[in-house]
Each structure stands twice: as structure tokens, then as C-alpha cells.
Amino acid sequence: MAESISARRQLSTLFSDLSRLLKRLVPFDFISLTLVDHKERVVRLHILETDEPVVGTPSGGTPFEETPTIVALETRRPYYIPDVAAEQRFPVIREILQANHIQSACILPLFTAQRELGGLHFGSLTKDAYSPQDIEFMGQVARQVAVAVDNALNSESAIAYEAQLSRERDRLRALLEVNNAVVTCLETGQLFDAIAGSLRRRFGVDYASLLIYDPEIQALRLKMLDFPESTGAIQQDAVVELDDTLAGHVYRTREGRIFNLQQIREVSPTTFELFTREGIQSLCSVPLLLRGAALGTLNVGSRQPDRFHADDLQFFTQVAAQVAIALDNALSYQRIEELNTRLAEEKIYLEDEIRTDNRFEEIVGQSRALKTILKQVETVAPTDSTVLIYGETGTGKELLARAIHDLSSRKQGTFVKLNCAAIPTGLLESELFGHEKGAFTGAIAQRIGRFELAHRGTIFLDEVAEIPIELQSKLLRVLQEREFERLGSSRTIRTDARLVAATNRDLAEMVEAREFRADLYYRLNVFPITVPPLRDRHDDIPILVQYFVQQYARRMNRRITSIPTESMNALARYHWPGNIRELQNFIERAVILTTGSTLNLPVRELKRAAGGASVITLETAERDAIIRALRDASGKVGGDHGAAAKLGMKRTTLQAKMRKLGIDTKSF
Known part of the structure; x- marks a missing residue:
């Protein structure tokens, strides 16, 4: 028996062998082991071996003062109950024994030199079943059992402690891996992949989300x-x-929780249905908290029921704290990268602007027509309304757009321009809205679009009528919702850019011809401005000539002090189909040809151009006729004495022609 007892390290197998061997020597119908819990001051039933049905075993333990085990331990002697019915000292034990028809019982103390363990209990269905010799023998057995129980408890404690150390080691390793990811991963995707991989390896979770x-x-x-x-x-x-x-729920309460399926259903039937479809049986969800603010939630799930415990919640809360720091770092890094990219794009754009032919910072002229336009610019500039500038090529539409920007509250922002007619159709969407790396063939890097670049500034779209109709819906969305997506990306980007558009075409006619979206036209045409052509600004031609001569003379290190009167008159008489741009180029050529202090104007070129233009006098004649009629009618279009009646046409027809030719009644 001693050999059998000493060979066992598990209490269950120890008592199974003990019951089998002792039945040959001692009469009993049940044998049990109780262990003391000094912290709770109770005695708990640990193992019970019997062939009889058991009734009324205490589940929570018996208080010290209600069990004979403590008496046996205090006296270091067996406590014998020859007649259970006569037992008066421990009524609780008496009732349990009587419920199981036990007539006599013997409780032997289990202790070692180091500690008190509990009691070894024998019970019989007959009264006074044990003689002094039986009790003495059972005492010898109890001393052997005490050593075996002590060894088994030490072994179980060691195994449990080793398992605890293993769990702690896994948690520390996982936490170390999370910390390493926090330090090394600046992008949220890399960070989460590293964390999720660590949790899957260390804890065997089936699901993780951020x-x-x-x-x-x-x-x-x-x-x-x-x-x-x-x-x-x-x-x-x-x-x-x-x-x-x-x-x-977790985000709002800011408290991590462990959920089983029933608890998930109570909190959110929607989430319950989703996880049921995925087979998730248990979940741990913790908030991402940083400096008192909640950034989101970290969630791990398992297809095993009751997979997570309180210590797991504590660990995932620690992980969430690290993830919150890392997420804040990653988002800050992302914002810095976006700002750096944007600044780089702005630098390239502004350098390109410096290189372009945009040397004139002021709008030059004193004519009534120009003053009317500038008054309109002063009116609309302080607002954030969309402006649509009509005018022929070379009339200075971009200068007006810049003036609107400079007079607005956005003047500290970027003024971004784009000529829609100069960009191939296939690349225009990328220019406007940007693209991600790999969005299309040749997209070897991410590119910020003009709308994103113009955030909190102004974007000027010249030749807006040339935008393909399939792209116009996306432009309309930016104007209405102020949001868009880059090509190749599903992330929505918001922009606060003011739009100033320009065209030399009649958008109303394009709408009627279904060449331009009506809804976009109405969105653009909030505040239309019509720039008069240079031929309607005869008074400004001498001022412009003087301005351009000074500019080019200074650049070419020439000293030009006079301009021949006949040449100036010739410039004023010319109709300038190319408008200010043509005049500018003509004066530049004249300054190049001048060798003295008097400007050498190649007037003959103007005569040849005017002679060549006589073939296309229909539009010019039509314009001149409308202008004369408006002057005679003091700018009035309709009515019996209006310009339409004088020209013998309908008022709406005249207004359409005026829009097409860029004629504004406010100039008369």
C-alpha cells in the first residue's frame, strides 16, 4: 500500500487505488478527502470514492466550526463517530451522513511538518464499524496519504504555476512584439498585420479587427x-x-468587455446575426484610448465558446493602449507625409508658375467696360461663390481669376490653374482628382490632384467647356458635396476649394446641343462675368501699349522714350482678333526691332492682318452692328426702342448672340 501511495502523483488515481486496497483490510462504504482553505476558513470536499448514490454533498465548503476535520487537525488525533444518530457536536455533518445512510464514521487528520492539509474520512452503513485496531491502522494509512497528498498538491501547484508562467510568457512576448511593431511600423496597415499575426500565434484567435x-x-x-x-x-x-x-457600445462606454453569443445578442442583435454567420462564439472588445479620447476599438474573436477570461481582457487592454499610441503616431505620420507631398506638389507647381508667361500682376486699363468688369470682381471676390468668366481667347480671363483669388479670404491659399483643353482626355481626371500608385499603366507613384492641391485656396479651370461629358458628373459632385476619390482609391477626400471657371464658348448652346450637362452649367453659372474683347476697349489700347513697352524695354535693357502718334493711331484702329495676347506679342516684337529711343512698330503687319481679315467680316460686322444698336438704345435690349427692335430680331436671339460674341450691356 505504501508503494502504491508513493507512486501516485494525481489525487484521483491515488484514491482509486487506496479504495481498492483498503477494502481488503478495513470495512467502509465510502472514503473521501477534504482539504482546508485557510483563507476562506472552510473545508472543501475534494474527492469522494463510493459505490453508493450520494445525497447532499456541500458545494461551497463547510465552515471550520461546523466540521470535525478541524478538531482532528487541532488534536492530531482521529475523530470517531460510532453512532451518527447520537452525534450532537456537528449537526451539519450528521445530517449529510444520515441522508446517505451512514451509521458510523472516522475522520483522520492529514498534516505534514510544514502544513495542515485536511482530513481522510471513512464511513460505514453499520454502527460502530471500526475497532481501536482499525482506527490505529487507518491512522498509519493517513500518515502515508498525507505525504502523498502534499506531494500531489505541490505537483499540481507546480504544474499550474508553470502553466501560468507559460501564459505570462506568451503574453509578455506578444506585448513585446506589439511594442516592436509600435516602434517600427509607421503605417497602419503594417502595424495591424504585425499585431494580428502575434495574437494569432500566441492566442490562437480566429478574428481580429481594428x-x-x-x-x-x-x-x-x-x-x-x-x-x-x-x-x-x-x-x-x-x-x-x-x-x-x-x-x-464599447466605444461609447469606453470599457472593454468579454462577450459570449447571448451577451452579444443582448447588446446588439445586428452584431449577433453577423457573428453567427461567421461562426464566432466569443469576443473580446476593448476601446483604443489616448489622452482621454477614444480613437476606436480593438476586437478579437474565437470560434470556441468562452475562449476569453478576465486576465485576457486585462492583457488586450494593455495591447489596446499600445495600439492607440501607435495609431496616433501612424495617423500623424500619414498626415505629415500627405502635407510633405502636398508641399512638394505646390513647390513644383509654383516653380512652374514662375517659369510661365505670367509676368503682369495688374489689370491695366481705364475704359468704362473694364471698370464695369472690375466692379463685378470686387463684388463677388469676398464670397465663396463659383464664378464663370466668359470671353474670347486672350482677353485676360486668368488675370481676372487671379484678382478674384487675391481679393478673397483665400488669398493666403494656393491659386491652382488648369487649362482643360491642354490636357489629353484620358489624363484630365487624374490631373483634377489625382491617382494612387498602380491606378493605371504608367502610374508609378501617387499623385495629388489639382482639387486637393487647391484645398483652402482657389482652382481656376480654363476652357471648362472642353471637359468630357462623362467627367462632368464627378466635377459636379466636387462642387456640390466637396468630396471625391483619387483614381484607384476608395478613400473619400474632402476639399475646400473655390472654383473659378472660364470659357470662350456658349455653354447655354452646348447644353441645348447635349454637349454639356445642364446641372453642371447651372452650378457654374452662379455669377457670370463677360470680359469684353480688346476691340471694345479702344481707350485702353494706348495704356496697354505703354505698359508692355516699359515691361519689355526693362527686360531687354532698352531705353524707349517715345511712340510715334501715327503708329499709336494704327494700333487703336486695328480690331485685334487675338485681343490683349496678340497686342502683347506685337509690342514684344516691336521692342526687339527698336534700336533707338523711338519705338519701331511694324504697322505694315497690322495692315496685312487686317486685309487678310476682310474675308471673315461677317462676325465682325455682326458684332459692330450689335454694338452700334446697343449704343443707340443706351444698352437696352428689349422693348420698342431696344437694340433687338432696331436690328429686327427677337430679344432672346439677340441675347444669345451677345453671349456668343462676349458683349455685355453694362458696357453701354
Whole structure:
């Protein structure tokens, strides 16, 4: 028996062998082991061996003062009950024994030199079943059992402690891996992949996700998802509302929790249905807290029920704290990268602007027509309204757009321009809205679009009528919703850019011909400005000539002090089909040809150009006729004495021709 006892390290196998061997020597119908809990001051039934049905065993333990085990331990002697019915000292034990028809019992103390363990109990269905010799023998057995129990408890404690150390080691390793990821991963994707991989290796989780709060939509967005065996019910980048969702509940309460399926259903039937489809049985969700603010939630799930415990919640809370720091760092890094990219794009753009032919900072002229236009610019500039500038090529539409920007509250922002007619159709969308790396063949790097570059500034779209009709809907969305996506990206970007557009075509006619979207036309045509051609600004031609001569003479280091009167008159008589740009180029050529102090104007070239232009006098004659009629009618279009009546045409027809020719009644 001693050999059998000493060979056992598990209490269950020890008592199984002990019961089998002792039945040959001692009469008993049950044998049990009780262990003392000094912290709670109770004695707990640990093992019971019997062939009889058992009734009324205490589950929570018996208080010290209600059990004979403590008496046996205090006296170091067996406590013998020859007749259970006559036992008066421990009524609780008496009732349990009587319920199981036990007539006599013997409780032997189990102790070693180091500690008190509990008691070894024998019971019989007959009264006074044990003689002094039996009790003495059972005492010898009890001393052997005490050593075996002490060894078994030490072994179980060592195994439990080793398991605890193993769990702590795994947690520390996982936490170390998380910290390393926090230090080394500046991008959220890399960070989450590293964390999810560590949790899967160390804890065997089936599901991990990172939900980030998006203030623009006031909801959580599933930014990162690690779910290799997903059925597809849970999708990355999904929007998770704060109401009626598990993650929303944790985000709002800012308290981590462990959930089983029933608890998930109580909090959010929607989440319960989703996880049921995916087979998730248990979940741990903790908020990402940083400096008192909640950034989102970290969630891990398992297909095993009751997979997570209180110590797991404590660990995942530690992980979430590290993730919150890393996420804040990653978002800051992302913002810095975006700002750096934007500044680089602005630098390139501004350097390109310096190199372009945009040397004239002021709008030159004193004519009534020009003053009317500038008054309109002063009126609309302080607002954020969209402006549509009509005018022929070379009339200075871009200068007016710049003036609107400089007179607005956005003057500290960037003025971004784009000639829509100069960009191939296939690249125009990328120029306007940008693209991601790999969005199309040749997209070897990410590119910021003009709308993103003009954030908090002004974007000037010249030749807006040339935008393809399939792209006009996206432009309309930017104007209405102030948001767009880069090519190759699903991330919505918001922009606060004011739009100033320009065209030399009649957008109303294009709308009627279904060449331009009506809704976009109405959105652009909030405040139209019509720039008069140079031929309607005869009074400004001498001023412009003087201005251009000074500019080019200074640049070419020439000293020009006079301009022949006949030459100036010839310039004033010329109709300038190319408008100010043509005049500018003509004066530049004249300064190049001048060798003295008097400007040498090649007037003969103007005569040849005017002679060549006589073939296309229909439009010029039509313009001159309308202008004369408006002057005679003092700018009045309709009515019996209006310009339309004088020309013998309908008022609407005349207004359409005026828009086409860029004629504004305010100039008369």
C-alpha cells in the first residue's frame, strides 16, 4: 500500500487505488478527502470514492466550526463517530451522513511538518464499524496519504504555476512584439498585420479587427481586418454605426468587455446575426484610448465558446493602449507625409508658375467696360461663390481669376490653374482628382490632384467647356458635396476649394446641343462675368501699349522714350482678333526691332492682318452692328426702342448672340 501511495502523483488515481486496497483490510462504504482553505476558513470536499448514490454533498465548503476535520487537525488525533444518530457536536455533518445512510464514521487528520492539509474520512452503513485496531491502522494509512497528498498538491501547484508562467510568457512576448511593431511600423496597415499575426500565434484567435472613429461620418470604420477563414459577411472598410452595434457600445462606454453569443445578442442583435454567420462564439472588445479620447476599438474573436477570461481582457487592454499610441503616431505620420507631398506638389507647381508667361500682376486699363468688369470682381471676390468668366481667347480671363483669388479670404491659399483643353482626355481626371500608385499603366507613384492641391485656396479651370461629358458628373459632385476619390482609391477626400471657371464658348448652346450637362452649367453659372474683347476697349489700347513697352524695354535693357502718334493711331484702329495676347506679342516684337529711343512698330503687319481679315467680316460686322444698336438704345435690349427692335430680331436671339460674341450691356 505504501508503494502504491508513493507512486501516485494525481489525487484521483491515488484514491482509486487506496479504495481498492483498503477494502481488503478495513470495512467502509465510502472514503473521501477534504482539504482546508485557510483563507476562506472552510473545508472543501475534494474527492469522494463510493459505490453508493450520494445525497447532499456541500458545494461551497463547510465552515471550520461546523466540521470535525478541524478538531482532528487541532488534536492530531482521529475523530470517531460510532453512532451518527447520537452525534450532537456537528449537526451539519450528521445530517449529510444520515441522508446517505451512514451509521458510523472516522475522520483522520492529514498534516505534514510544514502544513495542515485536511482530513481522510471513512464511513460505514453499520454502527460502530471500526475497532481501536482499525482506527490505529487507518491512522498509519493517513500518515502515508498525507505525504502523498502534499506531494500531489505541490505537483499540481507546480504544474499550474508553470502553466501560468507559460501564459505570462506568451503574453509578455506578444506585448513585446506589439511594442516592436509600435516602434517600427509607421503605417497602419503594417502595424495591424504585425499585431494580428502575434495574437494569432500566441492566442490562437480566429478574428481580429481594428475599428477607427471617422468624425466626418460620425461612425466607426473597419480599417483593418484579419480573418483568414471569413465567409465574407464581414468586409474591410465597412461602416459600423455607433447605435445598435457591439463596437459602438464599447466605444461609447469606453470599457472593454468579454462577450459570449447571448451577451452579444443582448447588446446588439445586428452584431449577433453577423457573428453567427461567421461562426464566432466569443469576443473580446476593448476601446483604443489616448489622452482621454477614444480613437476606436480593438476586437478579437474565437470560434470556441468562452475562449476569453478576465486576465485576457486585462492583457488586450494593455495591447489596446499600445495600439492607440501607435495609431496616433501612424495617423500623424500619414498626415505629415500627405502635407510633405502636398508641399512638394505646390513647390513644383509654383516653380512652374514662375517659369510661365505670367509676368503682369495688374489689370491695366481705364475704359468704362473694364471698370464695369472690375466692379463685378470686387463684388463677388469676398464670397465663396463659383464664378464663370466668359470671353474670347486672350482677353485676360486668368488675370481676372487671379484678382478674384487675391481679393478673397483665400488669398493666403494656393491659386491652382488648369487649362482643360491642354490636357489629353484620358489624363484630365487624374490631373483634377489625382491617382494612387498602380491606378493605371504608367502610374508609378501617387499623385495629388489639382482639387486637393487647391484645398483652402482657389482652382481656376480654363476652357471648362472642353471637359468630357462623362467627367462632368464627378466635377459636379466636387462642387456640390466637396468630396471625391483619387483614381484607384476608395478613400473619400474632402476639399475646400473655390472654383473659378472660364470659357470662350456658349455653354447655354452646348447644353441645348447635349454637349454639356445642364446641372453642371447651372452650378457654374452662379455669377457670370463677360470680359469684353480688346476691340471694345479702344481707350485702353494706348495704356496697354505703354505698359508692355516699359515691361519689355526693362527686360531687354532698352531705353524707349517715345511712340510715334501715327503708329499709336494704327494700333487703336486695328480690331485685334487675338485681343490683349496678340497686342502683347506685337509690342514684344516691336521692342526687339527698336534700336533707338523711338519705338519701331511694324504697322505694315497690322495692315496685312487686317486685309487678310476682310474675308471673315461677317462676325465682325455682326458684332459692330450689335454694338452700334446697343449704343443707340443706351444698352437696352428689349422693348420698342431696344437694340433687338432696331436690328429686327427677337430679344432672346439677340441675347444669345451677345453671349456668343462676349458683349455685355453694362458696357453701354
